[in-house]
Amino acid sequence: MTKFEPKIIAFLCNWCAYRGADLAGTSRFHYPPNVRAIRLMCSGSLDPVYVLKALLDGADGVLIGGCHLGNCHYQDGNYKAMRRVEVLKNVLRQVGIDEERVWLRWIDASEGGLFSQTIQQMVDELRAKGPNPMRKPWQVWQETIGCQPPGIEAKPKKEKVA
Amino acid sequence: MKTEKDILGASRDFLTKLLTQGLVDYLLVPLEISHGRTLAQTLVSNPAHLDKANPFSPLLPVSSASIVSQLTIDHPGKKLGAVMKPCEIRALIELVKLGQASLENVTIIGTDCLGTYEVEDYAKLIDKMKGVVGKKGAKVLDDMRQSIAEPDAKPLPISLRPACRMCNSFTPLLADITLGLFGMQDGVFFSLESKLTEKLGLEIKEATDRQSAIDRLLVSRTKAREQVFAEFRGKMETIVDFADCLNTCIMCYACSSACPLCYCRVCFFRTDTFEPESERYYRWADREGALRMPTEILLYHLTRLNHVAISCCGCGMCESACPRNIPLTTIFQTVGDGLQKALNYVPGRSLEEEIPLATIPEVKV
Numbered sequence: 001m002t003k004f005e006p007k008i009i010a011f012l013c014n015w016c017a018y019r020g021a022d023l024a025g026t027s028r029f030h031y032p033p034n035v036r037a038i039r040l041m042c043s044g045s046l047d048p049v050y051v052l053k054a055l056l057d058g059a060d061g062v063l064i065g066g067c068h069l070g071n072c073h074y075q076d077g078n079y080k081a082m083r084r085v086e087v088l089k090n091v092l093r094q095v096g097i098d099e100e101r102v103w104l105r106w107i108d109a110s111e112g113g114l115f116s117q118t119i120q121q122m123v124d125e126l127r128a129k130g131p132n133p134m135r136k137p138w139q140v141w142q143e144t145i146g147c148q149p150p151g152i153e154a155k156p157k158k159e160k161v162a
Numbered sequence: 163m164k165t166e167k168d169i170l171g172a173s174r175d176f177l178t179k180l181l182t183q184g185l186v187d188y189l190l191v192p193l194e195i196s197h198g199r200t201l202a203q204t205l206v207s208n209p210a211h212l213d214k215a216n217p218f219s220p221l222l223p224v225s226s227a228s229i230v231s232q233l234t235i236d237h238p239g240k241k242l243g244a245v246m247k248p249c250e251i252r253a254l255i256e257l258v259k260l261g262q263a264s265l266e267n268v269t270i271i272g273t274d275c276l277g278t279y280e281v282e283d284y285a286k287l288i289d290k291m292k293g294v295v296g297k298k299g300a301k302v303l304d305d306m307r308q309s310i311a312e313p314d315a316k317p318l319p320i321s322l323r324p325a326c327r328m329c330n331s332f333t334p335l336l337a338d339i340t341l342g343l344f345g346m347q348d349g350v351f352f353s354l355e356s357k358l359t360e361k362l363g364l365e366i367k368e369a370t371d372r373q374s375a376i377d378r379l380l381v382s383r384t385k386a387r388e389q390v391f392a393e394f395r396g397k398m399e400t401i402v403d404f405a406d407c408l409n410t411c412i413m414c415y416a417c418s419s420a421c422p423l424c425y426c427r428v429c430f431f432r433t434d435t436f437e438p439e440s441e442r443y444y445r446w447a448d449r450e451g452a453l454r455m456p457t458e459i460l461l462y463h464l465t466r467l468n469h470v471a472i473s474c475c476g477c478g479m480c481e482s483a484c485p486r487n488i489p490l491t492t493i494f495q496t497v498g499d500g501l502q503k504a505l506n507y508v509p510g511r512s513l514e515e516e517i518p519l520a521t522i523p524e525v526k527v
Contacts, residue, residue, distance in 0.1 A: 048468040049430065049461070056461050079522045084468075087519065090504050091467045094395070094497045095404040133401055138452040144406040 006060035006126035008035040008119070011050070013043045015073040016109045017065025023112030031116035032123045035063070043067070043104075044077025048088045051102060055092075058135035061101045061126045063118070068106040078106070100125070101132060169307075170300050173217050173341055176352065177245070177271075179362045181209040186243030186269055190229060192219035198298050199285045203229055216299055217245045217271070217341055220306060222278040222323070225422035225479050227253035231263035243269045245341075247278075248334045249325075252475035252510025253422040255336055259517055260473075262425045272334025274343040274351075276306040277326035280482060287320055307343060310379055325478020325491045328387040330380055335510060344379070345372035387495075394496040401460075407493060408463055410486040413456045417490055420483035423470040431462055467497050472518060473509045474498035 012018035018039045024031060040046055043066030051062045064085060066078040081104065089099040103122055107115050133140060180186050193204040194214040201219040203226055206212060226246045231254070233242060246254065251272055257263040279287070284302075291298050308315045321327065334340050342351030351372060397403050415432065418424040430436070436458050447453040471494055480490040502508060505518040 049465040052461055052464050052468070053436070056464070076522050080519070082523060083519050083521070086505070086523075087472060087501060088468055090501050091464065091471060091497055094398060094500050095464070095467070096398040096400045096402075097404070136450055137457075138450040138454060140402055140405050141409075141454045143402045144409050 004127065004131055006034050006123055006129075006131075007058070008061040008063055008122060008126070009054040009059045010035050010037045010063040010065060010119075011040050011043070011046050012037050012063075012065040012107075013067055013073075013078075014039055014041050016067040016071065017043075017105075017107040017115065019109035020065070020107040020111045020115040023109065024115045025112075027112045029112050029116035031119040034123050034126075035119050042072070042074050042077035042081075044072070044074065044080035044084075046081060046084070048084055051088060055097065055101060055132065056134050056137070058132055058137070059101075060129070060132045060135075061103065061122055063122060064102070064104045065107045065115075065118075066104070068108055071108070098129070098132075100129070168300065169218065169303060169343065170216060174212050174215050176341070176362070177215055177217065177243075178209045178212050180243055180269075180271075181206070181212070183362065185241075185362075187241040189215075189243045189245065190226060190233070191215045191217055191243075191245040191271075192221065194299055196285075198295055199288045200281060201299075205233070215245075216303075217273050218276065218303055218343060220276060220278050220302060221281055221284055222247065222250075222477065222479070222482070223281050225253055225420070225477050226250040227257055227263070227422035227475075227477075230254050230268065231257050231422075231425070234264040234266070234268060235262060237264055237266055239267060241267050241269070243271055245271045245273060246334070246337070247273055247275045248331055249275070249329070249475050249477040250422070251334055251336055252331070253473075253477060255510040255513055256423055256473040256475065256517070257425065258513060259520075260423075260425065265513075269339065270334075270337045271339045271341060272337025273341045274334070275326075275329070275332045276303070276310060276343065277322040277329070277332070279320055280323055283320045290319075310344070311375065313378075323478055323491075324481055324489070325476055325495070328383065328390050328491070328495065329476060330383040330387055331476070332379065332383070333376060336513070342372060345375035390492055391496045391499060394492050395500075405460060408459055408488060411459045411463070411488060412486060413459060413462060414485060416483040416485060417480035417488075418466060420479040421466075421470060422477065422479065423473050423475070424466065431458070431465070436461065463493070467494065470494070471498040471501050472505065472507060474502075475509050 012021060021037055043064055046064060054062050064081060066081050067073065069078060072078045085102065085104045089102060092099040105118050107118060177189055177191060181189055187207065189206045190203060191206060192201040193211065194216060195202050201216055201221045202223060226244060227250045230244050251270055254263055258265055288298050291301065293301065306318065309318050340353040342353065418429060443453060474494045476495050478491040480494060484490055507518050
């Protein structure tokens with residue numbers, strides 16, 4: 001069996017985290033190649049739907065990288081990102097999805113080192129967690145007991161597949 | 163203030179006065195249609211039509227919040243009186259905060275809510291009833307009132323909508339005028355500015371046991387509500403449990419169309435944002451050897467939770483619209499409750515209190 005390697009989707013702000021990633025590259029800071037970066041103009045422009053899409057399509061982790069508070073290129077975009085992620089994590093927690101797969105981090109354009117450290121740390125933690133169950137959506141649907149039409153008794157016991 | 167007439171008669175007189183005395187030019191109010199077998203929200207300009215009005219309609223075919231949004235979004239300058247249930251007012255307040263409706267020239271006439279029935283159940287109930295066609299609606303209301311007022315009364319012939327069974331906010335909060343029923347033996351309780359009372363030539367009396375009647379109902383509803391929450395929360399351990407609730411979804415988007423707070427003109431689930439070229443489905447199928455179609459059920463509902471749960475007012479329009487009877491009220495109310503408590507936000511509580519997503523959290527830099 002091949003070793004589990006987490007896949008991370010990173011949504012990075014053009015003005016800071018994305019440049020931080022660039023700087024990590026030009027400064028030859030090493031970090032694991034598990035991350036796929038998507039450049040955004042602002043972390044505040046990220047609708048939760050895209051984070052969810054990544055998670056539900058089997059990404060093991062999602063990193064949202066924005067500017068430090070007070071440094072947003074658009075005044076307060078990162079505060080908005082903060083609120084959205086707060087809501088997103090709360091909802092995920094309530095419906096049985098591991099909220100710790102979503103990371104929101106502030107990484108400056110000058111912080112190449114921090115970027116590489118963040119990725120390394122995230123990969124380590126995700127390795128420990130193991131794969132996202134949504135890597136196998138078909139199996140998830142298989143395991144459901146299923147809503148029954150009214151009047152028909154649902155199957156009494158659900159067997160958890162290990 | 164009390165009146166001695168029967169509920170519907172008194173409230174129809176009151177609404178007629180609002181129109182004829184020019185306090186409002188138009189009234190949005192449920193009117194009986196189809197020979198009383200159902201009710202529909204109606205925009206009335208001629209008071210003659212109010213003989214079929216039932217402000218306490220036990221039906222909620224469409225949320226009036228959506229209708230008021232439609233009627234006020236471009237600031238038409240008309241004096242509109244909107245007869246609304248508490249959940250509809252809450253949703254309207256949220257829509258105003260989201261810039262989707264305006265309260266300019268709008269008089270909110272809030273009603274105490276006895277609960278609502280599914281539209282099809284109500285029609286069947288009316289068909290079964292004996293008596294004069296025009297009086298059946300009033301009889302249904304009387305039965306509902308009694309079942310609330312007297313704990314030992316015989317249960318209602320049909321059950322309330324799931325959202326209403328767990329509703330603990332059944333009196334209007336931010337209404338300009340309140341039409342009350344709780345704690346009234348007969349007649350209606352009006353609460354309005356004293357200036358208005360004079361203008362309409364109404365006599366002032368006190369409503370005595372309103373609060374105790376409200377408190378009694380609150381206890382039983384809160385219990386039902388907590389039970390629904392506990393059951394749902396006890397179940398949600400993994401994504402499988404959540405998927406289980408949504409197993410039979412057919413992605414018809416009826417819930418989002420019915421939801422007063424899902425206001426986007428074009429939802430990205432109805433664009434091709436998540437509809438890639440067909441080739442990709444085959445590739446996804448190859449990963450596991452099988453791919454559930456339609457594919458985005460979980461994404462759709464989770465996104466809707468993220469977008470509206472913070473403002474969810476518990477009207478339950480989503481579940482009533484669902485052709486598959488998915489327990490959407492339970493899902494949205496429970497998750498909404500958790501989220502609202504975490505962010506210390508109560509939807510529809512105040513116009514000034516901003517929706518948390520629109521505020522900048524206080525964080526020390």
